[in-house]
């Protein structure tokens with residue numbers, strides 16, 4: 001798939017199953033992530049790969065750390081990590097200095113988008129999710145992250161079980177205008 005087609009046709013895949021990308025494909029996907037723009041060459045990102053039974057541990061970690069107050073919430077936390085064979089947790093590793101933290105988060109977000117498009121180009125589906133478990137400091141600590149790190153997204157990756165939904169057709173004029181001063 002050529003680059004423009006991949007960029008213009010990626011859609012989120014909410015239902016994912018095996019197979020996940022193989023190790024060579026995963027390397028390609030991660031390399032695409034590492035080509036995100038990066039002010040100051042800080043490389044302000046880390047990616048945690050969570051597969052197989054580690055997803056069950058992640059589910060239990062979500063429950064143990066956030067202590068959901070209803071059975072429904074607990075069940076949601078226990079099942080969410082199982083919705084794809086591979087989870088890439090994208091973390092902005094914020095470094096103090098002249099580059100704003102928000103710009104470093106932008107870099108990590110761009111890395112997620114690059115990886116999502118790379119998945120699509122290789123024939124895999126993905127969906128970028130956050131929710132409370134991206135922002136709960138107790139989850140960060142349990143994952144071994146620093147207080148200053150930010151979980152920018154959980155990229156769920158696998159093979160889409162339903163046909164890609166149609167690519168929404170947007171009217172460019174709704175979003176773009178010429179500015180002439």
Ligand SMILES: Cc1cc2nc3c(=O)[nH]c(=O)nc-3n(C[C@H](O)[C@H](O)[C@H](O)COP(=O)(O)O)c2cc1C
Nearest residue numbers: 010011012013109127128129130131132152153168
């Ligand atoms: C920062 C960020 C966080 C997101 N978190 C969630 C989420 O927690 N739950 C969800 O259903 N979609 C979430 N989404 C949206 C999906 O990833 C996806 O973009 C959405 O379903 C629309 O599909 P599309 O990407 O094919 O247009 C998030 C997107 C972004 C950029």
